Amino acid sequence: MELTIEVVVFAVFAIITLAGALGVVLARNLFRAALLLLVSLFGVAGLFVLLAAPFLAAVQVLLYMGGIAILIIFGVMLTRGMVQARQVMNSQWDLAAVIALVTFVILMIVIVQVAQGEGAPLPSLPRGDVAADSIAQLGAALVDPAQYVLPFEVASVLLAGALIGAVYIAREDEAE
Amino acid sequence: MIPLWMFLVVGAALFAIGVFGVLARRNAIAILMSIELMLNAVNINLVAFWRYLTPETMSGQAFAIFVFVVAVAEAAVGLALIVAIYRRRQSVVAEDMNVLKW
Structure with a gap:
């Protein structure tokens, strides 16, 4: 390269x-x-x-x-x-380091195996170009009933619920 | 052009660093920051696979956006919990939050 x-x-x-x-x-x-x-x-x-x-x-x-x-x-x-x-660090940081290293090694083994695999190796070149209006396509896909409008609405409800919940949890207690 | 596996290696390394932070840090806010790193590693993988394998559809970017939304919700609720616990116990060290511990 x-x-x-x-x-x-x-x-x-x-x-x-x-x-x-x-x-x-x-x-x-x-x-x-x-x-x-x-x-x-x-x-x-x-x-x-x-x-x-x-x-x-x-x-x-x-x-x-x-x-x-x-x-x-x-x-x-x-x-x-x-x-x-x-x-x-807590007392088990050495164990944590080992676990993180093992995670990385396992992921690397998978990546190397797939990158050199015969079936469908990882491409080194993108399959085709991104459309010039990809941002417009993304916006349309998010509100398209055939694609992502339901997850999109669920995400808005999740966000509203999470933020209202966060305000409720973090406010000061008046009772005490 | 950069081959796909290089992005995957960066994502894997970022994820492993995040795993170490979650497991090893004492401060709950630092644990939250490490979780953000792990979510970012996932996002790198999603966008890299989208770019190299299915650039004609928008699925990879849409999933990355949903990961963003979940990350915001998680950060907001997590920090609210941490602030509430700090008010009560004057500590944000994960080991001190042991009321429910058997």
Whole structure:
């Protein structure tokens, strides 16, 4: 594989994603971990752009980085006193590392087997181009009765229920 | 063009890092952040398979959007629970939440 600009961009975003993720998991300071989560999510947005999904990249930046990460930073600030822990990992962190490593190795074995398999090997080139109006197609598919309108509506109900529930759970008790 | 397996390797590595964070961190908010990493790994896989195998339909992107929605709901409810527990017990360490523990 020659070193095209695309490969370089992929490598940069992959390294940003994985380094940020490692930082999230290992950082001693919780606030720093939240900021590194932003970095990792940005790397994933870059990978979405490389995969010709610009709408998902925009949603990733607006919703994940702008919404969830800010929510988590609020959570960090609301539980202050917990930001700088003397002990970051629990007592079974070594076992956890083994389990994570085994998970990764198993996934890699599956990927290598499928990538070299005779039946239907993983393609190295995309099967056809993405339509120029793919974002319009996605929007139509989400409200098309033959495709995703039911999951779409269920998702809206889930979101409304979750947010109302979150407000109810997190409000202060007046009784005490 | 980048072969598909490279995206899958990034997704697998991100997922494994998330698994380690969920199992090893003490702080509940850090566990929540690790779960977000795992959901992102799933999303990378969904979009990569969509791009390489079925770019003519919109199924992969639609599923990724539903994963986004679930992630938002999970983060909102999870953080609300953590804040409520912090009010009561002045702690967000997962080991301290042991009232229901046998």
